[in-house]
Amino acid sequence: MVSDVRRVLGSNLPGIALTGLMLVSIPLALATAAVGWAALTALVVAAGQFAEWYTRRDEFDKLHRVLARASFDVHLRSALRTAAMPVLLLGLAESAPLVIATWCAWLLWLMVSAIGLLTAARELNQAGAAARGIGVKALEPRVGSDPTSGNWPHTAAVLVLAALAQWSAEAAWLGAAGITAVSAVYLYSLARRIQRTLRLSGTRRMKAINKALREYRPEVVLYAGGQASTGYQSNVWLPTLDGLDQRVLVIFQNPALWNELKPSKTPVICVQKAAEYLTLDVSSVKLVMFPGNNGNNINLLRLPHLRTTFVGHGDSDKLASVNPFTKVYDEIWVAGQAGQDRYATAGVPIPADHFVHVGRPQLTQLAQKLAAAPPRQRTGTPTVLYAPTWEGWTTEEHHTSLVRCGVQIVKALQAAKPGVRIIFRPHPLTGTRSPAAAAALKAVIDLLPESDISYPGQGELYDCFAEADLMITDVSSVVSDFLFTDKPYSVVNTSGLSDEDFVAENPSISASYLIDGNLNGLAAALDAARADEFDVLAAKRHALRTYILGPTGSDEPFQKAVDQAIAINDLKEKKRVTV
Missing domain, CATH: 3.40.50.2000 (Glycogen Phosphorylase B;)
Incomplete structure (x- = not known):
């Protein structure tokens, strides 16, 4: 495990320092609690919990995966570290209420961990739809954030109050009352989260997303129907999508992609269930881009009012670049002439007018x-x-x-x-x-x-x-x-x-x-x-x-291709309506 952690952190000095604090704080907190050093115990546990919270950022994601594979995940680390709370009081406190309050605070923390994990699992596996950047705060994804990672203020407050309460019997009663109050606030915040998850389950989430889509009215969609490891296929397009003149939306199906997609200005929604696509309001959408060939693409390919194009996720001579499945799209966007010639060379007959040369806007x-x-x-x-x-x-x-x-x-x-x-x-x-x-x-x-x-x-x-x-x-x-x-x-x-x-x-x-x-x-x-x-x-x-x-060094060919595809779609829809 040590070599894996060292490989992930590399020369990231702040990361090395925080990881060291996160790990060393566990035995140090238990040791200082056992000998009765209340103030130092409070400081060590608070610092360790802060390190846990801080390293939940995206750049430390691989670190936590390594630790989890070693069966030393955040839940076990935090449970061991915060066990210093009741250990400290066993040796120091003469006030029964203070001991009881501190023990109850620790048991509350364990309960919160269990309930929080169940809540997160529900959000990930059962909620179906989630959204980012589209104006529905209640649907912002929590995937990737641990429900216990934000508990360090509660833990710190309990320990500080417990340490201060050692000075006198009166302070012990005040400490017990303070610990009870802090724990009540923490429990209330968890209850609100559970209520939020239950309230926005099932069809209510889709109704909220559809309402936001009717207000946003996206014109262009990038659809990713692949597995979690295919997030890079969408990431290569996000900067380009951010610069388009049209209103753009990213839709994907696998919720694990929340952890893979890079930040962008473009709104993102996750719609997991095939049945939910039957009610998804994409009436304003005119063009759908597909970065990968996947069976789930049928969720949007089946809609006749959409113009579809395969944009891929890079130009190469691999066989995947000439997949016969590509015939299902209205257009195939390639970088240069080589991308078009590959299909003919591979014996995949596609009419020449289906190809559009857009260069590589990422360049x-x-x-x-x-x-x-x-x-x-x-x-x-x-x-x-x-x-x-x-x-x-x-x-x-x-x-x-x-x-x-x-x-x-x-x-x-x-x-x-x-x-x-x-x-x-x-x-x-x-x-x-x-x-x-x-x-x-x-x-x-x-x-x-x-x-x-x-x-x-x-x-x-x-x-x-x-x-x-x-x-x-x-x-x-x-x-x-x-x-x-x-x-x-x-x-x-x-x-x-x-x-x-x-x-x-x-x-x-x-x-x-x-x-x-x-x-x-x-x-x-x-x-x-x-x-x-x-x-x-x-x-x-x-x-x-x-x-x-092909034409490189500019986004103009790609923007022109988007404009032309939308114009063709508008003309087609106009003819369909007048027939």
Whole structure:
């Protein structure tokens, strides 16, 4: 557990300090309570509970997952820490009311924990619909926040009152009364939360959401019907959606995505049950975008008044980019001509007029990061980004180089002369399906210091692009986006195909320095990163960029595509009404 915590926190000094306080406060509180140091006990427990509350922020989410996997979650930690309350009074208090009040406060805390967890479970699993940013405060999600994480003021108040009550018998009675009052307020706040959950269950939640939707009148929807681990597919679009001229709404089905979606200006609602989509008021919506192919997409595909488009979540040569399921959408939005050509090459017949070239609007963010980055110093130590993709949904392990030669790549980079700086950025789904990929991921992480690892969700991929002088990767969407930087890149060929056939199947890698499973080609790639004179593929890379990415560096093509799709839909609806 210790190594996992260290890996998650990295060089985050405030995080290290708060985690240390959170853990050390448990034995320290019990020890000071046992010897009767009332004031110090109160201080230690209050500080520990504050650390628990503070680290419930999003940036510490992985830390709490690691601790929970070690069976040392917030409930056990807080129960052990707050046990200092009754322990302290056993040795010090001469007032029976004070002892009883403090014990009752601790038992109340345990009861609150149990009831609060049941309430949170109901909110997550039974409530159905929830919303964020649409003006219905009662429907704001509580998922991800622990019901006991906000109890530190109550615990602190009880301990302070208990400590002060040691001075005299009169103070003991006052302390008992104060503890009872504080506990009553705390219990009242929990009752209000339970009442809120019960009041807004079932159809009442849908009525509240529909009322808000009629007031907001969204015109464009991004729909995510995938599982919790697919949150990144929606996240890549949130900044672009925030900048659209139309009113936009994000709808998703899996409530666990509340923990995955990044903050944005765009309102978000979660509608879990298929039956609830039958009553969901989307009468104002004209265009629905789908970032992934999922069976749940039928919830909105079935509505004839909506124009539908598949936008995907990145441009790549993977087979997922030419899924025949894509035929169900009215339009397919691709970055450049390469995205359209892939379907023809794969034998998936789709009429040419179904394709719209929108570029990669996300690259405006990368352009800003590249402009803000210091000029590349070819005389210094080059930075190499190793960003392998994940193992994919099939049994073919060659999707990711991580399994075949990930460890060898990292060791070769560490041994390179002159030296290089390494950034390792794994795909967020790595190891979720294949035990071999999970083992390879751990092996690579164990080789590297924390400063060389960029975990998904703890840093932006485009920040890694801005820092890198060379990227080593697999066939994936990071290839297309990295082309925008005009920097050299390498793709690892572990497919078993010859280099010629491998390139023929994957046009986006045709300007890359290919590396095979034995690392042949790595030296040439490193030379290209060190000096322009060795970067023999620079011109080819620049020409490939337009073919792959289309119109880049602006949101205008995407906004124009949205405007045109809505205009087509308006015309269709007008004809339908007049018939």
